[in-house]
Amino acid sequence: xxxxxxxxxxxxxxxxxxxxxxxxxxxxxxxxxxxxxxxxxxxxxxxxxxxxxxxxxxxxxxxxxxxxxxxxxxxxxxxxxxxxxxxxxxxxxxxxxxxxxxxxxxxxxxxxxxxxxxxxxxxxxxxxxxxxxxxxxxxxxxxxxxxxxxxxxxxxxxxxxxxxxxxxxxxxxxxxxxxxxxxxxxxxxxxxxxxxxxxxxxxxxxxxxxxxxxxxxxxxxxxxxxxxxxxxxxxxxxxxxxxxxxxxxxxxxxxxxxxxxxxxxxxxxxxxxxxxxxx
Amino acid sequence: xxxxxxxxxxxxxxxxxxxxxxxxxxxxxxxxxxxxxxxxxxxxxxxxxxxxxxxxxxxxxxxxxxxxxxxxxxxxxxxxxxxxxxxxxxxxxxxxxxxxxxxxxxxxxxxxxxxxxxxxxxxxxxxxxxxxxxxxxxxxxxxxxxxxxxxxxxxxxxxxxxxxxxxxxxxxxxxxxxxxxxxxxxxxxxxxxxxxxxxxxxxxxxxxxxxxxxxxxxxxxxxxxxxxxxxxxxxxxxxxxxxxxxxxxxxxxxxxxxxxxxxxxxxxxxxxxxxxxxxxxxxxxxxxxxxxxxxxxxxxxxxxxxxxxxxxxxxxxxxxxxxxxxxxxxxxxxxxxxxxxxxxxxxxxxxxxxxxxx
Numbered sequence: 001x002x003x004x005x006x007x008x009x010x011x012x013x014x015x016x017x018x019x020x021x022x023x024x025x026x027x028x029x030x031x032x033x034x035x036x037x038x039x040x041x042x043x044x045x046x047x048x049x050x051x052x053x054x055x056x057x058x059x060x061x062x063x064x065x066x067x068x069x070x071x072x073x074x075x076x077x078x079x080x081x082x083x084x085x086x087x088x089x090x091x092x093x094x095x096x097x098x099x100x101x102x103x104x105x106x107x108x109x110x111x112x113x114x115x116x117x118x119x120x121x122x123x124x125x126x127x128x129x130x131x132x133x134x135x136x137x138x139x140x141x142x143x144x145x146x147x148x149x150x151x152x153x154x155x156x157x158x159x160x161x162x163x164x165x166x167x168x169x170x171x172x173x174x175x176x177x178x179x180x181x182x183x184x185x186x187x188x189x190x191x192x193x194x195x196x197x198x199x200x201x202x203x204x205x206x207x208x209x210x211x212x213x214x215x216x217x218x219x220x221x222x223x224x225x226x227x228x229x230x231x232x233x234x235x236x237x238x239x240x241x242x243x244x245x246x247x248x249x250x251x252x253x254x255x256x257x258x259x260x261x262x263x264x265x266x267x268x269x270x271x272x273x274x275x276x277x278x279x
Numbered sequence: 280x281x282x283x284x285x286x287x288x289x290x291x292x293x294x295x296x297x298x299x300x301x302x303x304x305x306x307x308x309x310x311x312x313x314x315x316x317x318x319x320x321x322x323x324x325x326x327x328x329x330x331x332x333x334x335x336x337x338x339x340x341x342x343x344x345x346x347x348x349x350x351x352x353x354x355x356x357x358x359x360x361x362x363x364x365x366x367x368x369x370x371x372x373x374x375x376x377x378x379x380x381x382x383x384x385x386x387x388x389x390x391x392x393x394x395x396x397x398x399x400x401x402x403x404x405x406x407x408x409x410x411x412x413x414x415x416x417x418x419x420x421x422x423x424x425x426x427x428x429x430x431x432x433x434x435x436x437x438x439x440x441x442x443x444x445x446x447x448x449x450x451x452x453x454x455x456x457x458x459x460x461x462x463x464x465x466x467x468x469x470x471x472x473x474x475x476x477x478x479x480x481x482x483x484x485x486x487x488x489x490x491x492x493x494x495x496x497x498x499x500x501x502x503x504x505x506x507x508x509x510x511x512x513x514x515x516x517x518x519x520x521x522x523x524x525x526x527x528x529x530x531x532x533x534x535x536x537x538x539x540x541x542x543x544x545x546x547x548x549x550x551x552x553x554x555x556x557x558x559x560x561x562x563x564x565x566x567x568x569x570x571x572x573x574x575x576x577x578x579x580x581x582x583x584x585x586x587x588x589x590x591x592x593x594x595x596x597x598x599x600x601x602x603x604x605x606x607x608x609x610x611x612x613x614x615x616x617x618x619x620x621x622x623x624x625x626x627x628x629x630x631x632x633x634x635x636x637x
Binding site: 207 | 291623
């Protein structure tokens with residue numbers, strides 16, 4: 001453990017500022033709280049928002065899991081896990097069930113979350129309306145007025161042109177019946193896991209300086225239409241390693257002749273299933 | 280078979296080792312010292328200090344050495360160091376009017392109190408590669424002694440104009456200026472925060488915006504009223520003393536642009552100001568900053584906001600090279616999951632298209 005810095009790198013004043021922002025975010029589910037994001041020793045885009053949120057909530061007794069694309073051994077997940085191991089000395093784990101804090105980029109674990117767990121999402125662009133309206137001054141007004149017609153029109157236009165809603169990840173959700181929220185770029189496959197989750201879900205966008213939250217057991221509804229209900233991705237294949245037909249599969253190209261195989265993106269879930277099958 | 284597509288701790292360690300090797304270069308060549316960098320690559324050091332928001336030549340030189348000369352990476356290193364520093368107070372506003380002048384020029388007046396002082400500049404060099412420099416050493420031409428010292432009184436051109444009421448007053452600053460490294464930016468942003476943002480902004484970005492304003496995307500009709508470079512004292516009022524004490528001296532480049540303004544319903548015709556300031560001798564940056572500062576004042580002055588350089592959200596949200604570099608380069612992080620989702624959608628749409636065509 002590196003003792004040259006405060007516990008979890010940030011000074012206590014900064015952590016207090018972050019905790020205030022987090023409390024406000026929890027009190028207004030789905031609302032984006034501006035905060036004084038600090039310049040972290042990792043680049044913007046690598047998860048500086050998630051890292052600040054984790055640093056604000058992590059304690060010496062916590063067990064931390066970090067995933068990127070569902071896997072614990074992707075380079076950025078390794079790097080962030082090392083950062084907290086160095087600056088906090090907390091226990092780390094790859095097992096979803098053992099973790100008290102899970103920082104993630106782009107996935108929610110397949111294993112259901114439980115009471116007392118905290119999910120920390122890394123968020124690149126927090127504003128769900130950003131690609132419809134580039135101005136922050138405008139989108140803040142739209143949220144204040146719950147003026148989300150533009151998003152429904154966008155989804156409707158998808159259906160008119162393609163026959164489907166063509167958004168496949170970072171699929172917009174309505175939180176607690178009030179605020180439109182970006183779930184971060186998780187596949188829409190993961191959206192249903194957010195709804196009434198027993199875990200506290202915190203979202204940190206460092207470069208954009210916003211924190212938002214979904215408290216436990218809060219409604220998270222993916223936008224849809226009565227005649228075009230929300231649906232998630234399905235695969236014709238099962239995982240080539242563990243045989244799961246329930247999980248999100250990554251496509252792995254095996255040669256240059258069109259050969260490919262499908263494996264679970266959640267490395268912990270896949271590994272545990274393989275272990276069970278060995279016994 | 281299943282190819283290992285996921286990297287691990289070993290790969291990261293090796294990546295760092297490879298970079299360290301590249302940084303050192305050939306072992307037969309002596310290693311660069313920080314003194315060499317700060318003494319001989321001083322303009323690079325000063326850019327890193329300006330955009331890194333830390334006035335420390337040694338740290339900036341170290342950042343440049345560690346970053347293999349990559350300015351944006353060095354700025355990032357310095358910024359990440361800066362966040363951990365405690366704030367123990369704010370200095371008094373520095374008095375650039377009493378700067379120890381090394382260079383001072385005005386493009387608005389042929390002569391003025393204090394005179395024109397050309398000082399160090401590349402402005403009138405012929406850009407011919409100097410092969411003598413490649414041969415190392417070689418005695419340099421001695422600097423001619425100035426027969427008379429620079430005049431002590433060197434009033435700012437904007438103050439000269441101000442006496443006659445021809446230029447708008449500089450405006451009262453906030454008692455305690457905002458700090459966007461502590462508080463998130465809100466819009467509309469005050470001029471204190473806009474200037475802070477521009478001072479930290481990427482030189483290339485500010486330069487391009489300033490250039491665009493000169494080429495018709497929001498012309499501000501500027502004159503370089505004055506550019507001055509030299510040393511100023513930094514003063515602090517410690518709470519327990521109650522009076523200002525000098526804590527050091529820094530080198531600054533200041534640019535005051537004087538811009539035409541035809542007046543509005545409430546304001547008579549007068550010149551308006553654009554302000555640029557940098558650590559060290561970053562003249563290009565200071566001039567570009569002054570142009571963009573004036574452009575961003577369009578709304579306050581009742582001018583039409585219709586060009587990028589006048590648009591607060593556009594300029595202030597995209598000016599920071601540490602933010603921009605991070606977000607552009609994060610695209611090289613894995614996006615397997617999102618890409619897989621898109622693959623699935625494209626295949627489905629193609630299948631449906633093909634079925635519909637039959």
